[in-house]
Amino acid sequence: MDKEEIYRKLVEICGENDVSIDDADLIATGDWIAKGLEALYKNISFKATALVTPKNKDEIVQIVKFANANKIPLIPRAANTSYAGQVLPVKDNTVLMDFGKHMNKILEMNIKEEYAVVEPGVEFWYLQEQLAKEGYFFPAEPGSAFSCMIGGMVANNASGATSFRFGTTHDYVNGLEIIMADGSIIHTGHKENVKSVAGYDLTSLFVGSEGTLGIYTEIYLKIKKMPQNEVSLILAFKDLDSAFQAIEMIRNLEITESLALLEYVDEMTIEGINANLKFREKKGLLQKKMKVPKRAGTLLIKLIGPRYKEDLQKLQENLQQFQDAKIEVMEEPIDQKFLWDARHYAGPGIARTMPPPEGPRMFIPAILDIAVPPRKIIDFIKSSKEISQKYGYIPIGMGHIFDGNIHLISAQNITEENLKKVKAFQEEILEVVYSLGGSVTAEHGVGFWKQQFLEKEYGKETMDVMKKIKYALDPNNIFNPDKMGLGVISSIVHFEGLGEKR
Amino acid sequence: MSEEMIKYYYLCNNCGICRQQCTIFQAIPLESLSPRTRMTLAGNLYLNKTGITKKTKEAIFTCVLCDLCGNTCPSGVDVLDTIKATRRYIIEQGEGPEGISKLLDSIIQGRNIFLLDNEERINWAENIEDKVKPKIRQQSELALFVGCQESFKGSLYNIPESLVRIFEKAGVDFTLLGDQEWCCGAPYFLLGVKNEKVDEIIKHNIEKMKEFGVKKIVTTCPGCYLAWKEEYKKFDPELPFEILHSTEIIANLIQEGKLKISKEYKKKVIFQDPCDLGRHSGVFEAPRIILKSIPGLELIELPREKIEAYCCGGGGLCKATYPETALAVAKKVAKIYKDNGAEMIVTACPACFDNLLTGIEGLEGIDVVDIHSLLVDLLE
Numbered sequence: 001m002d003k004e005e006i007y008r009k010l011v012e013i014c015g016e017n018d019v020s021i022d023d024a025d026l027i028a029t030g031d032w033i034a035k036g037l038e039a040l041y042k043n044i045s046f047k048a049t050a051l052v053t054p055k056n057k058d059e060i061v062q063i064v065k066f067a068n069a070n071k072i073p074l075i076p077r078a079a080n081t082s083y084a085g086q087v088l089p090v091k092d093n094t095v096l097m098d099f100g101k102h103m104n105k106i107l108e109m110n111i112k113e114e115y116a117v118v119e120p121g122v123e124f125w126y127l128q129e130q131l132a133k134e135g136y137f138f139p140a141e142p143g144s145a146f147s148c149m150i151g152g153m154v155a156n157n158a159s160g161a162t163s164f165r166f167g168t169t170h171d172y173v174n175g176l177e178i179i180m181a182d183g184s185i186i187h188t189g190h191k192e193n194v195k196s197v198a199g200y201d202l203t204s205l206f207v208g209s210e211g212t213l214g215i216y217t218e219i220y221l222k223i224k225k226m227p228q229n230e231v232s233l234i235l236a237f238k239d240l241d242s243a244f245q246a247i248e249m250i251r252n253l254e255i256t257e258s259l260a261l262l263e264y265v266d267e268m269t270i271e272g273i274n275a276n277l278k279f280r281e282k283k284g285l286l287q288k289k290m291k292v293p294k295r296a297g298t299l300l301i302k303l304i305g306p307r308y309k310e311d312l313q314k315l316q317e318n319l320q321q322f323q324d325a326k327i328e329v330m331e332e333p334i335d336q337k338f339l340w341d342a343r344h345y346a347g348p349g350i351a352r353t354m355p356p357p358e359g360p361r362m363f364i365p366a367i368l369d370i371a372v373p374p375r376k377i378i379d380f381i382k383s384s385k386e387i388s389q390k391y392g393y394i395p396i397g398m399g400h401i402f403d404g405n406i407h408l409i410s411a412q413n414i415t416e417e418n419l420k421k422v423k424a425f426q427e428e429i430l431e432v433v434y435s436l437g438g439s440v441t442a443e444h445g446v447g448f449w450k451q452q453f454l455e456k457e458y459g460k461e462t463m464d465v466m467k468k469i470k471y472a473l474d475p476n477n478i479f480n481p482d483k484m485g486l487g488v489i490s491s492i493v494h495f496e497g498l499g500e501k502r
Numbered sequence: 503m504s505e506e507m508i509k510y511y512y513l514c515n516n517c518g519i520c521r522q523q524c525t526i527f528q529a530i531p532l533e534s535l536s537p538r539t540r541m542t543l544a545g546n547l548y549l550n551k552t553g554i555t556k557k558t559k560e561a562i563f564t565c566v567l568c569d570l571c572g573n574t575c576p577s578g579v580d581v582l583d584t585i586k587a588t589r590r591y592i593i594e595q596g597e598g599p600e601g602i603s604k605l606l607d608s609i610i611q612g613r614n615i616f617l618l619d620n621e622e623r624i625n626w627a628e629n630i631e632d633k634v635k636p637k638i639r640q641q642s643e644l645a646l647f648v649g650c651q652e653s654f655k656g657s658l659y660n661i662p663e664s665l666v667r668i669f670e671k672a673g674v675d676f677t678l679l680g681d682q683e684w685c686c687g688a689p690y691f692l693l694g695v696k697n698e699k700v701d702e703i704i705k706h707n708i709e710k711m712k713e714f715g716v717k718k719i720v721t722t723c724p725g726c727y728l729a730w731k732e733e734y735k736k737f738d739p740e741l742p743f744e745i746l747h748s749t750e751i752i753a754n755l756i757q758e759g760k761l762k763i764s765k766e767y768k769k770k771v772i773f774q775d776p777c778d779l780g781r782h783s784g785v786f787e788a789p790r791i792i793l794k795s796i797p798g799l800e801l802i803e804l805p806r807e808k809i810e811a812y813c814c815g816g817g818g819l820c821k822a823t824y825p826e827t828a829l830a831v832a833k834k835v836a837k838i839y840k841d842n843g844a845e846m847i848v849t850a851c852p853a854c855f856d857n858l859l860t861g862i863e864g865l866e867g868i869d870v871v872d873i874h875s876l877l878v879d880l881l882e
């Protein structure tokens with residue numbers, strides 16, 4: 001089917017104002033690797049054919065039926081903040097379906113029964129703001145809390161630094177309304193909080209499916225009462241081993257009810273945090289000067305809830321054994337907010353300490369979001385440092401220790417030579433991850449850039465089952481095709497000689 | 503084509519935090535209108551990956567240059583520099599939005615943004631001719647630079663008129679250039695367009711001010727204020743004038759006891775921090791000193807205040823090029839203010855006043871007033 005025809009049909013369904021074939025709407029916005037590969041190779045382009053912004057589920061049903069009948073790839077897109085190329089158009093004639101413009105409403109907020117119904121384009125921060133007015137919150141909070149949308153969170157089963165305490169998005173999805181490939185509408189789970197083991201847990205299947213199985217039109221969420229009180233601590237130990245001894249100590253302290261955050265930050269991350277704090281100080285946003293001491297074994301901690309004071313005391317008493325540790329306790333909510341904001345954006349914050357890059361670059365995808373069994377994380381950190389050194393890469397490391405999840409951020413120039421090096425580096429790192437029983441992605445998802453690793457993680461037979469599910473539900477492969485290791489091609493990062501060089 | 507267009511292209515890592523802050527994106531949540539995509543579009547133009555499309559133009563010219571994204575970008579992307587460089591490129595290609603060339607030509611040919619006869623510059627003073635005409639081009643340490651908007655737009659005449667009445671009450675002497683006041687040139691600066699004739703305009707305004715012994719220049723328009731404070735200083739680093747916004751002078755007069763407020767104003771009020779005055783120039787307290795001096799007035803400060811304050815959507819030439827977009831922002835902001843209990847939005851900028859006045863249409867129980875007009879009626 002030619003592009004003109006696709007455009008005409010979409011306009012017929014949604015009207016001219018909600019269909020665009022303008023390049024500004026079709027480009028691979030902001031995806032570093034896509035930008036880099038486009039710059040490197042003449043014949044690689046990640047551009048959609050059309051963007052459609054449906055107003056309601058009726059329009060979506062019509063679009064899906066049309067796409068299914070004509071085998072047109074359809075990518076449901078929320079905030080486009082994923083880091084693994086989840087919403088990257090990789091096939092010809094791709095139609096992007098964006099929910100931000102119209103399908104961005106909180107349809108119901110029932111505080112008494114502790115649930116909410118939202119459309120996929122609701123921004124997470126906005127939902128939190130509305131819930132906070134009632135003393136409630138949505139507990140699964142990803143690092144992209146200021147920019148992501150609920151639809152994307154559900155599609156990626158998003159989570160973040162607090163997930164060891166509160167769980168992931170999956171734990172707060174009661175059910176979903178989904179438009180399937182044939183245009184039928186199904187409802188999984190229940191709108192309200194209902195204990196149920198009736199049948200297959202389809203909600204769990206669809207949460208984290210990265211847009212490959214169907215399109216959410218309504219999302220039924222659990223909400224929780226917001227814990228009161230909070231205190232944050234910076235614990236700076238002289239070395240990594242001391243920090244991990246402290247982690248073991250904390251693990252045995254029985255303060256889990258209060259412990260909401262426990263983050264390991266390496267020295268580069270601290271530079272990024274401090275760069276962000278300094279910038280905010282310059283803008284006049286900070287109440288006072290703030291700086292995290294730059295030491296090899298630094299932990300950031302937050303305690304919350306009714307027992308936080310006694311647990312703080314317990315923690316402080318037990319920290320006395322670490323005589324050379326520098327400990328700072330922060331009680332002012334605004335100071336804590338800026339500390340944690342700076343931690344969230346420590347990776348990009350490093351950029352503030354150096355001139356802007358002159359050419360395309362990317363974060364190395366396979367190390368961005370690794371997880372190993374929690375007690376093995378120190379082994380992984382040590383091995384990864386050795387491997388990184390061998391390759392001359394110096395990643396920034398930060399991790400959600402109790403989840404065994406570490407983010408290693410290494411911004412690399414995208415050149416043909418470096419791509420080969422990245423490939424070898426990724427493979428070596430993943431050897432360690434898999435030998436420790438870990439995963440290539442703890443929370444960011446697989447998308448386009450990590451799909452080549454899945455077979456190694458699960459084995460061919462398991463991947464075959466995933467593919468069977470995909471093709472049973474989406475026989476024409478219209479929903480976000482060639483992602484998550486379910487398609488026929490794997491990530492371009494690992495293709496050699498694929499593109500014609502510029 | 504300027505390298506500024508691509509300077510941050512490879513720096514932005516797509517985190518999207520800018521979207522939460524972006525004045526335009528929050529009113530019209532389209533990816534192409536987000537700061538991060540504007541950066542990508544600018545870079546793509548530079549790299550010749552895409553042409554100047556309708557949506558690219560819209561993305562680049564609707565940016566209100568509020569710099570709210572600059573408050574939060576963790577990587578240090580300077581959106582404003584990129585936008586201005588890209589605007590310049592688009593205009594140079596003859597692809598600027600409708601009306602832009604006319605606006606720029608008006609400034610050069612007519613010395614004002616409306617291409618009206620510059621002799622009409624004093625029309626705003628029709629109700630107070632006796633107080634204003636004798637002041638024109640007289641020796642004085644203080645000069646009032648009225649600006650094009652307030653000089654020519656009838657709905658804004660009351661702003662300079664009120665300031666003159668306030669000056670009269672406080673016994674402040676001043677002069678003004680009358681038809682010898684030329685546009686400050688701000689639209690050129692907002693569009694990043696360089697033109698030798700703009701230098702002539704700047705030179706003219708500076709020379710005229712010097713001719714009448716001026717030491718301080720006061721504006722009620724934050725756009726003119728920023729132009730004098732930044733662009734004129736770039737032109738002449740030895741610029742011999744102190745540049746003040748009217749609220750700074752008035753706040754001083756109140757603190758010195760030269761202005762007495764005798765009447766009560768029992769309303770819940772939100773002050774609209776103008777971007778050029780607040781975020782870009784750091785003047786936050788002066789208007790608040792004025793408002794807090796008014797008996798009965800309850801000033802509401804939102805969680806997003808001062809440097810983080812909402813932009814009205816009327817700046818950066820967005821209203822001139824995409825008025826519907828500016829209106830969408832004004833409606834959203836006015837609704838936020840109303841939901842937070844405001845009965846009155848007080849402005850200290852003609853563009854904010856103008857835009858928010860349209861933004862409140864259809865909203866019950868909320869109005870907009872200019873700070874000078876509000877104050878003048880309450881003085882002893």
